[in-house]
């Protein structure tokens with residue numbers, strides 16, 4: 130398995146993978162290819178973007194992408210998306226991607242990774258196994274404006 134930064138030429142295949150993975154429970158998301166590609170293009174174009182893609186026999190089987198934010202206490206990384214091919218989940222690929230991502234980020238002076246995810250989901254169990262913990266001092270708030 131090759132682990133490397135996402136290149137622009139990978140985005141369409143990443144978008145196809147993203148649509149397929151997030152169509153499954155608990156997410157049940159219904160992405161059009163154009164919207165998924167737009168989202169990944171936007172993330173790819175973010176300043177200080179950082180990513181890892183996993184490739185096996187020229188096929189993309191997982192990726193993670195986010196960006197570094199500068200904060201008064203140093204640099205944090207906001208992990209925006211991670212997904213692994215549904216047929217290959219639970220075989221250690223997500224952990225490998227997270228490890229490589231973390232090592233690369235440390236070498237760039239990042240001291241914290243943070244993310245949003247669903248409460249009590251398989252993803253939250255994965256993040257806990259990777260050493261993340263819930264920050265009880267922070268809540269996510271949102272408001273519909275239309």
Ligand SMILES: CC(C)(COP(=O)(O)OP(=O)(O)OC[C@H]1O[C@@H](n2cnc3c(N)ncnc32)[C@H](O)[C@@H]1OP(=O)(O)O)[C@@H](O)C(=O)NCCC(=O)NCCS
Nearest residue numbers: 211212213218219220221222223224246251252254255258
């Ligand atoms: C979440 C995800 C990225 C994890 O990657 P993965 O390659 O499947 O995870 P790993 O095989 O490295 O799992 C490591 C550990 O995480 C936990 N974990 C992973 N998937 C889990 C699941 N479905 N249920 C419970 N725990 C899980 C386990 O503790 C696991 O260790 P174990 O298998 O020895 O018990 C991947 O399953 C995925 O793409 N899920 C769908 C998309 C998603 O939810 N993305 C995150 C949105 S915020």
